[in-house]
Amino acid sequence: AGGENIGDLVQKATVMDYNGNIKILSKKDIKFEYRKSSLVKFIILNARIKLTKKNKKEIKDNIRKYLEYRRNTQDISLPNAGCIFKNPYPESAGRLIDLCGLKGKRRGGASVSLRHANFILNRNQASACDVIKLMHLIKKSVKNKFNIDLEPEIKIWQ
Numbered sequence: 001a002g003g004e005n006i007g008d009l010v011q012k013a014t015v016m017d018y019n020g021n022i023k024i025l026s027k028k029d030i031k032f033e034y035r036k037s038s039l040v041k042f043i044i045l046n047a048r049i050k051l052t053k054k055n056k057k058e059i060k061d062n063i064r065k066y067l068e069y070r071r072n073t074q075d076i077s078l079p080n081a082g083c084i085f086k087n088p089y090p091e092s093a094g095r096l097i098d099l100c101g102l103k104g105k106r107r108g109g110a111s112v113s114l115r116h117a118n119f120i121l122n123r124n125q126a127s128a129c130d131v132i133k134l135m136h137l138i139k140k141s142v143k144n145k146f147n148i149d150l151e152p153e154i155k156i157w158q
Contacts, residue, residue: 007032015042094118
């Protein structure tokens with residue numbers, strides 16, 4: 001948030017691979033990039049992060065500023081998983097989805113937010129299938145109109 005990355009704070013992480021093997025990775029063993037890291041092949045069990053001390057007023061002001069920004073730009077009125085697609089540099093996924101006219105589009109109980117087109121909202125007991133169908137529609141529409149392949153930001157286990 002705010003141009004900062006939690007990866008900058010990570011000192012080490014205890015992870016488990018999909019075979020159940022546990023290991024500890026140090027900061028130098030972990031690579032962080034925009035919306036991805038080398039931790040994708042692991043389940044993160046815990047992480048040690050290094051925080052810097054700041055005064056309470058500055059912290060509270062920052063929290064208030066971030067929450068206000070989110071309230072003004074993101075749809076948090078209904079359950080959702082945050083941004084669904086990664087931004088394809090230098091574009092905004094939400095802008096591309098909006099330009100395809102998909103705000104408000106529904107599949108079952110899932111719908112594209114009217115406020116931020118990269119949010120899929122659970123309007124009425126949406127199933128995972130509803131969300132995936134809507135994601136496919138969005139991907140297809142953006143591909144057809146802009147020849148851009150949107151990449152999911154969320155992880156889908158099937």
